[in-house]
Amino acid sequence: GALSQSSTQAVNGVSHRGKVLTLDSMNPNVKRVEYAVRGPIVQRAVQIEKELKEGVKKPFTEVIKANIGDAHAMGQKPITFLRQVLALCSYPELLEDNMFPEDAKKRARRILESCGGHSIGAYSASQGIECIRQDVARYIERRDGGIPSSPDNIYLSTGASDAIVTMLKLLVCGEGRSRTGVMISIPQYPLYSAALADLGAVQISYYLDEDKCWSLDVAELRRALNAARQHCNPRVLCIINPGNPTGQVQSRQCIEDVIRFAKEEHLFLMADEVYQDNVYAEGCKFHSFKKVLFEMGPEYSSTVEMASFHSTSKCYMGECGFRGGYMEVINMDPEVKAQLTKLVSVRLCPPVPGQALLDLVVNPPQPDEPSYTTFMKERTAVLAALAEKARLTEETFNTVPGITCNPVQGAMYTFPRITLPQKAIDKAKEEGQVPDMYYCMRLLEEEGICLVPGSGFGQREGTFHFRMTILPPTEKLKVVLQKIREFHLRFTQEFS
Amino acid sequence: GALSQSSTQAVNGVSHRGKVLTLDSMNPNVKRVEYAVRGPIVQRAVQIEKELKEGVKKPFTEVIKANIGDAHAMGQKPITFLRQVLALCSYPELLEDNMFPEDAKKRARRILESCGGHSIGAYSASQGIECIRQDVARYIERRDGGIPSSPDNIYLSTGASDAIVTMLKLLVCGEGRSRTGVMISIPQYPLYSAALADLGAVQISYYLDEDKCWSLDVAELRRALNAARQHCNPRVLCIINPGNPTGQVQSRQCIEDVIRFAKEEHLFLMADEVYQDNVYAEGCKFHSFKKVLFEMGPEYSSTVEMASFHSTSKCYMGECGFRGGYMEVINMDPEVKAQLTKLVSVRLCPPVPGQALLDLVVNPPQPDEPSYTTFMKERTAVLAALAEKARLTEETFNTVPGITCNPVQGAMYTFPRITLPQKAIDKAKEEGQVPDMYYCMRLLEEEGICLVPGSGFGQREGTFHFRMTILPPTEKLKVVLQKIREFHLRFTQEFS
Numbered sequence: 005g006a007l008s009q010s011s012t013q014a015v016n017g018v019s020h021r022g023k024v025l026t027l028d029s030m031n032p033n034v035k036r037v038e039y040a041v042r043g044p045i046v047q048r049a050v051q052i053e054k055e056l057k058e059g060v061k062k063p064f065t066e067v068i069k070a071n072i073g074d075a076h077a078m079g080q081k082p083i084t085f086l087r088q089v090l091a092l093c094s095y096p097e098l099l100e101d102n103m104f105p106e107d108a109k110k111r112a113r114r115i116l117e118s119c120g121g122h123s124i125g126a127y128s129a130s131q132g133i134e135c136i137r138q139d140v141a142r143y144i145e146r147r148d149g150g151i152p153s154s155p156d157n158i159y160l161s162t163g164a165s166d167a168i169v170t171m172l173k174l175l176v177c178g179e180g181r182s183r184t185g186v187m188i189s190i191p192q193y194p195l196y197s198a199a200l201a202d203l204g205a206v207q208i209s210y211y212l213d214e215d216k217c218w219s220l221d222v223a224e225l226r227r228a229l230n231a232a233r234q235h236c237n238p239r240v241l242c243i244i245n246p247g248n249p250t251g252q253v254q255s256r257q258c259i260e261d262v263i264r265f266a267k268e269e270h271l272f273l274m275a276d277e278v279y280q281d282n283v284y285a286e287g288c289k290f291h292s293f294k295k296v297l298f299e300m301g302p303e304y305s306s307t308v309e310m311a312s313f314h315s316t317s318k319c320y321m322g323e324c325g326f327r328g329g330y331m332e333v334i335n336m337d338p339e340v341k342a343q344l345t346k347l348v349s350v351r352l353c354p355p356v357p358g359q360a361l362l363d364l365v366v367n368p369p370q371p372d373e374p375s376y377t378t379f380m381k382e383r384t385a386v387l388a389a390l391a392e393k394a395r396l397t398e399e400t401f402n403t404v405p406g407i408t409c410n411p412v413q414g415a416m417y418t419f420p421r422i423t424l425p426q427k428a429i430d431k432a433k434e435e436g437q438v439p440d441m442y443y444c445m446r447l448l449e450e451e452g453i454c455l456v457p458g459s460g461f462g463q464r465e466g467t468f469h470f471r472m473t474i475l476p477p478t479e480k481l482k483v484v485l486q487k488i489r490e491f492h493l494r495f496t497q498e499f500s
Numbered sequence: 501g502a503l504s505q506s507s508t509q510a511v512n513g514v515s516h517r518g519k520v521l522t523l524d525s526m527n528p529n530v531k532r533v534e535y536a537v538r539g540p541i542v543q544r545a546v547q548i549e550k551e552l553k554e555g556v557k558k559p560f561t562e563v564i565k566a567n568i569g570d571a572h573a574m575g576q577k578p579i580t581f582l583r584q585v586l587a588l589c590s591y592p593e594l595l596e597d598n599m600f601p602e603d604a605k606k607r608a609r610r611i612l613e614s615c616g617g618h619s620i621g622a623y624s625a626s627q628g629i630e631c632i633r634q635d636v637a638r639y640i641e642r643r644d645g646g647i648p649s650s651p652d653n654i655y656l657s658t659g660a661s662d663a664i665v666t667m668l669k670l671l672v673c674g675e676g677r678s679r680t681g682v683m684i685s686i687p688q689y690p691l692y693s694a695a696l697a698d699l700g701a702v703q704i705s706y707y708l709d710e711d712k713c714w715s716l717d718v719a720e721l722r723r724a725l726n727a728a729r730q731h732c733n734p735r736v737l738c739i740i741n742p743g744n745p746t747g748q749v750q751s752r753q754c755i756e757d758v759i760r761f762a763k764e765e766h767l768f769l770m771a772d773e774v775y776q777d778n779v780y781a782e783g784c785k786f787h788s789f790k791k792v793l794f795e796m797g798p799e800y801s802s803t804v805e806m807a808s809f810h811s812t813s814k815c816y817m818g819e820c821g822f823r824g825g826y827m828e829v830i831n832m833d834p835e836v837k838a839q840l841t842k843l844v845s846v847r848l849c850p851p852v853p854g855q856a857l858l859d860l861v862v863n864p865p866q867p868d869e870p871s872y873t874t875f876m877k878e879r880t881a882v883l884a885a886l887a888e889k890a891r892l893t894e895e896t897f898n899t900v901p902g903i904t905c906n907p908v909q910g911a912m913y914t915f916p917r918i919t920l921p922q923k924a925i926d927k928a929k930e931e932g933q934v935p936d937m938y939y940c941m942r943l944l945e946e947e948g949i950c951l952v953p954g955s956g957f958g959q960r961e962g963t964f965h966f967r968m969t970i971l972p973p974t975e976k977l978k979v980v981l982q983k984i985r986e987f988h989l990r991f992t993q994e995f996s
Contacts, residue, residue, distance in 0.1 A: 024735055024768040024805050027835045031673050034843055042626055042845035050625075074623045077616025091591035094853075095583040101599070120573025125819040127570045129546075130538055162658060162823070165847050173698075177527050198846045202669075239520055272520040309520050323621040325852030327658070339523045347530050349538035350694040351661055355851040356821030357590075 036201040039194050040460020041072050045444055049454040064452030068484055070472045071454045073248075073416045075322025075386075078475040083321055083382050085375045086364050089115070093124050093360050107373035115360050124356040130349035132160025132330070133356070136363040140330050143366035147280075148295040153332060159344070160330050160362065162354045164278045164315035167331035169199045171311050174344060175240050175272060176205045185236035187228060187271070189220070190462035191419060191469070193248045197462075206236035211464060214421065217410045218250035222261045229269060241271040246279040246290065246414030249461050249471040251394075253288040253413040259296045266308055273310040278329075281319035284391035285413035294334060310334040316361050318416065320386040328358030328365075390416070393474040393481050400485040406496050407489075416475055419458065422468050422492065428499035440468040446495060451487045532697040535690050536956020537568050541940055545950040560948030564980055566968045567950045569744075569912045571818025571882075574971040579817055579878050581871045582860050585611070589620050589856050603869035611856050620852040626845035628656025628826070629852070632859040636826050639862035643776075644791040649828060655840070656826050656858065658850045660774045660811035663827035665695045667807050670840060671736050671768060672701045681732035683724060683767070685716065686958035687915060687965070689744040693958075702732035707960060710917065713906045714746035718757045725765060737767040742775040742786065742910030745957050745967040747890075749784040749909040755792045762804055769806040774825075777815035780887035781909035790830060806830040812857050814912065816882040824854030824861075886912070889970040889977050896981040902992050903985075912971060915954065918964050918988065924995035936964040942991060947983045 027035070046069070053067050069077065076082065085108060092098050092112035099109055118135040120126030131137065137155035144153040161167035176184045185206040188196045192209075200207045210228040212218040225241070232238050243262060245254045254262075266273045275293035283290050294312055298305040316328030333341065368383075369375040394412035401409035401420045409420035424439050432442035440457035447453050458469025476484055523531070542565070549563050565573065572578065581604060588594050588608035595605055614631040616622030627633065633651035640649040657663035672680045681702040684692045688705075696703045706724040708714040721737070728734050739758060741750045750758075762769045771789035779786050790808055794801040812824035829837065849855075864879075865871040890908035897905035897916045905916035920935050928938035936953035944950050954965025972980055 021766055023831070023833050023836075024766055025671060025836050026833050027839070029673060029735075030670055030836055030839060034670060034839055037843060037846060039842060039846045042848070043842075072623065074616060075621075076619035077622040079617050082619055082621050087591040091587040091594060094590055095587035098587060103597070119821070120570060121575050123572035123578055123821070125571075125578050125817075125821045126573040127568065127820045162851070163848065169847075174526055174530060175521060177525060195846060202843075202846075239525075270517055270520055321621075324623045324848070325615070325619070325621045327849075327851040335519070337519045337522050340519075340521050340526055343523070343526060343530055346535060346539075347533060347698075350533060350535045350691060350698075351665075352538070352659065352820070353823075355658070355823040355854060357853045358851060 033202050033204050037198045038201070038460070039198050040456050041194060043456070043460060045441070045448060045454060045456065046071055048445065049448060052448070052452070062452065063450060067448075067452045067454055068476060068480065069454045070476060070484060071456045073318060073473050073475065074324050075318075075416075075475050076324070078473070079477050079480075080322050080386060080475070081382075082323065083379065085369055085379045086321060086323065086361060088375075089364055090357060090360060093357070096122070105374040107369055107375045111364060111367070115363060119356065124360060126356070128160075128353040128356055128359060130351070130353050131345055132158065132354060133359050133363075136160060136359050136366075137330075139363050139367040140332075144294070144332060148292055148298070151295055151298045157333050157336070158330055159333070159348060160328075160354045160359050162329070162358065163317060163324075163327040164276065164313040164329040164331075165195050166327075166354070167311075167313050167329055168195060168274065168276065169202075170344070170348065171274060171331065172199050172205065172240070173203060174340065174347070176203045178237055181235060181237070183236050184240065185232045185238035186240040186242060187225065187232075187238060188242045189244060189247075190464075191249050191458065192462055193244055193276070194460055196242055206232070208232040208236070208238055209462065212247070212250055212252070214410065214464075214467075217413070218247055218252040218419075220254060220258055220262065222265050225262070225265055238269070239272055240274060241266050242274045242276065243293070244276040245293075246282055248276075248279065248415050249417045249419045249456075251410065251412040251415045251417050251419065253283050253285065253290065256289075256291045256296060259291055259293055260300060263293065263297055263300060263304060263308060267304060273308060275310060275312040277312050278315040278318050279415040280314065281387065282390065282416060283414040284394045285411055288413045290414070294332065297334070307335060309336060311336075316358060316365055319365075320383045321361075321365055322386075323361055326358040326361045327355055328362040329354075330362060389478060390474065393478060394418075396478070396481065397472070397474050397485065400489065404489045404492055407492060412474060416473050417471050418474060419461070419469050419471050422470065423496075424468050425496060425499040428495065431499065440470060443468070443495065444470055447488065447491050451491050453484055453487060529698050529700050533694045534697070534956070535694050536952050537690060539952070539956060541937070541944060541950060541952065542567055544941065545944060548944070548948070558948065559946060563944075563948045563950055564972060564976065565950045566972060566980060567952045569814060569969050569971065570820055571912075571971050572820070574969070575973050576818050576882060576971070577878075578819065579875065581865055581875045582817060582819065582857060584871075585860055586853060586856060589853070592618070601870040603865055603871045607860060607863070611859060615852065620856060622852070624656075624849040624852055624855060626847070626849050627841055628654065628850060629855050629859075632656060632855050632862075633826075635859050635863045636828075640790070640828060644788055644794070647791060647794045653829050653832070654826055655829070655844060656824075656850045656855050658825070658854065659813060659820075659823040660772065660809040660825040660827075661691050662823075662850070663807075663809050663825060664691060664770065664772065665698075666840070666844060667770060667827065668695050668701065668736070669699060670836065670843070672699045674733055677731060677733070679732050680736065681728045681734035682736040682738060683721065683728075683734060684738045685740060685743075686960075687745050687954065688958055689740055689772070690956055692738055702728070704728040704732070704734055705958065708743070708746055708748070710906065710960075710963075713909070714743055714748040714915075716750060716754055716758065718761050721758070721761055734765070735768055736770060737762050738770040738772065739789070740772040741789075742778055744772075744775065744911050745913045745915045745952075747906065747908040747911045747913050747915065749779050749781065749786065752785075752787045752792060755787055755789055756796060759789065759793055759796060759800060759804060763800060769804060771806060771808040773808050774811040774814050775911040776810065777883065778886065778912060779910040780890045781907055784909045786910070790828070793830070803831060805832060807832075812854060812861055815861075816879045817857075817861055818882075819857055822854040822857045823851055824858040825850075826858060885974060886970065889974055890914075892974070892977065893968070893970050893981065896985065900985045900988055903988060908970060912969050913967050914970060915957070915965050915967050918966065919992075920964050921992060921995035924991065927995065936966060939964070939991065940966055943984065943987050947987050949980055949983060
């Protein structure tokens with residue numbers, strides 16, 4: 005292959021050789037990676053923004069990017085307490101100043117004391133700063149009603165993505181029919197399919213039930229698993245709860261069923277729980293996989309292997325840029341844990357400002373502390389606005405003929421189904437695009453709204469969707485919803 | 501393999517199954533990863549620190565960790581200007597305050613204006629914030645005497661490690677004899693061997709010449725390459741200049757020879773230049789690979805594919821915890837560049853505080869700005885102290901019988917050769933340790949000094965070394981050198 009080709013070229017003369025690294029000679033797994041959330045539609049959106057700046061006339065004056073869960077970019081203000089502590093950690097001379105509340109200073113001092121040379125510019129332990137891992141463990145214990153958590157099982161990470169990819173990397177082995185298979189939901193968050201392509205693992209798709217509010221059915225898990233057993237070695241089950249891009253919140257019963265299934269089928273569970281504070285719908289509640297696992301008794305809690313992921317990027321703080329996060333591993337073989345610790349040490353450590361931020365998230369101001377009132381006011385305001393926008397989004401979309409939308413029970417997205425006329429589907433094929441990409445590109449060009457086509461997340465054959473974040477400020481969201489409504493009616497009419 | 505084994509166990513009864521993820525069933529590439537800089541000796545050092553805290557009596561009162569280039573942990577103070585701007589970016593309310601100089605505020609405003617929602621909590625573009633990439637390009641142009649640099653070729657990263665691993669990942673393909681081979685120096689920085697193990701690429705070792713101050717000889721490159729062609733497809737040549745762990749600074753002539761070799765042999769060049777400001781020795785100068793490449797004329801500058809790496813963790817700033825860095829790619833195929841951009845988008849973006857920090861490094865205070873004097877004073881003091889410690893280290897070690905030490909021309913490390921008595925080598929074998937690990941462990945237990953054995957970096961068969969950073973404050977470094985001296989004499993005597 006590459007070897008003989010290179011030699012042949014050498015005979016023909018050095019100066020006529022092509023590049024060392026080309027599309028043909030690069031890592032083929034990387035070529036298979038797709039990541040729609042920042043794919044071609046977003047690149048076009050950035051281009052349009054530049055055109056607008058250069059004075060090119062468009063039917064709109066700004067591009068609204070509802071493609072990614074990026075709260076601050078959509079105007080959400082940072083939580084004061086978090087940023088005060090970060091400023092103190094960055095420039096400790098401010099500790100001498102009296103402009104910051106005492107609890108912010110106390111947190112900053114504690115973080116700095118656990119840093120090498122009392123500086124967030126020092127590397128931390130590769131697993132993360134010890135006192136922060138202790139705070140994470142205590143946070144999990146509070147969240148799960150006292151079920152014990154050990155700092156030794158906590159790994160801080162560069163956002164949740166980093167920890168998810170690391171965990172998948174540990175789990176992938178074998179060749180051909182023995183290659184590791186990983187079960188992921190469809191629709192899914194495309195980090196998963198991208199990581200599996202990169203690792204050369206086998207993706208096993210199980211479908212969420214759109215008709216039942218994107219719920220997860222164990223019968224469907226079993227169908228997918230049995231089919232996959234013919235061609236790979238299924239070892240991992242990934243769950244996103246609350247759901248991305250689908251916004252559903254799983255019931256306790258469903259989680260119990262999933263855990264039972266994982267145990268029966270000898271699967272490692274990966275629970276992506278980064279939206280654990282983002283639950284809006286009446287009657288819905290976040291149940292952590294760990295809590296349910298432990299409530300199922302020792303037969304489960306001492307055997308089922310699991311990793312749970314959390315992040316500073318979502319919930320009420322939305323601090324995506326800091327790339328903070330953690331994973332908790334449960335029932336992991338100690339020898340494997342040593343390998344995990346070794347593996348993360350190669351990258352030295354997660355960014356320390358992100359670790360500091362995570363510490364504040366898991367150890368927020370307490371009722372007797374000076375920052376408590378403001379902190380709670382800000383936190384509550386963000387979550388209440390999100391709940392309101394979740395309701396508004398569902399309601400508005402469901403008034404549009406040809407759009408049907410499940411309730412946004414949690415997370416930050418809606419994934420409505422759109423009915424596309426056959427002529428539009430044909431037109432898209434003519435243009436060499438999948439139909440919902442064509443739809444979203446037209447929406448972008450005509451209304452300046454950037455969404456992600458459902459095909460980027462996976463959907464049942466013949467159905468079409470898009471993902472939209474509910475993050476724009478309420479008044480702007482209303483405009484966005486109205487514009488999508490008008491576009492959809494116009495688009496449908498054009499092709500009918 | 502794993503598939504049939506799992507089925508067999510299922511027949512024997514579900515409850516007796518072992519774990520899903522064990523040492524036998526995990527990713528075998530991960531098992532092959534080694535990273536000595538944070539390996540067993542550092543784990544033991546952390547343990548000893550805990551024992552000291554618990555009151556266990558030791559022949560010393562503190563552990564001095566000279567195993568890793570972590571300047572702040574060794575007491576180096578952050579550069580004021582950098583931290584002022586970071587505090588302003590973290591908590592923009594401080595912009596209203598008059599405690600910060602105007603140039604710091606100006607930098608912070610510019611960074612914030614290029615962030616989504618004017619917040620460093622927003623995701624940035626995956627390639628990095630555009631105005632920071634512009635600043636990086638201008639910095640490179642200034643450094644290289646005006647040779648053009650384009651922001652489109654700049655990728656910001658999570659420390660240099662991230663970019664190095666990403667670049668290697670793009671380059672690895674093929675199976676068996678066609679598998680990509682990557683040339684790395686011996687001794688090397690173990691990120692390289694770790695990444696190659698993880699990616700299943702073939703490591704091609706070329707030896708630096710210890711007798712010639714760790715210089716690089718093209719004849720040795722050719723020897724290594726020709727040997728490797730028998731069993732893999734060599735495509736990449738990695739260079740670290742200034743050297744880690746060896747501290748040499750390459751001459752312009754050497755760099756020219758390496759570039760000519762890369763062109764002749766059709767190799768992609770990876771130039772790890774993270775110590776570019778750390779040059780101490782009289783007559784030594786940092787020459788960037790890019791500058792030399794362009795000075796060699798269009799035959800080279802328009803063909804040789806290259807990536808160069810830089811970081812915020814080293815030089816005078818030593819801000820390891822922020823995980824900032826960049827890579828510049830040169831002559832990269834545009835289609836491959838699109839694949840690279842896609843690949844980095846899966847992880848969303850490098851940490852934004854690290855990006856902001858990088859911006860200040862490439863765009864520091866100018867002579868007409870209020871922070872200039874303090875900034876230059878701090879920067880010069882750090883670099884002057886490092887130069888003094890480099891000299892002190894070499895001089896002291898070379899007075900110890902059985903230790904020989906090349907000059908520390910640059911970077912932050914010394915990699916002295918130690919002569920070990922045969923009886924010590926035998927004793928180490930008895931204990932199941934490689935001899936220099938045994939030596940370093942004894943040094944740690946007896947003197948509380950944590951170094952990394954040469955075997956963690958690679959060395960010629962039968963020779964032994966250790967890597968020590970020159971980062972401890974001068975007075976403490978003197979103590980460390982003295983203690984190593986005494987230990988070495990004692991150790992040698994014990995086994996002679």
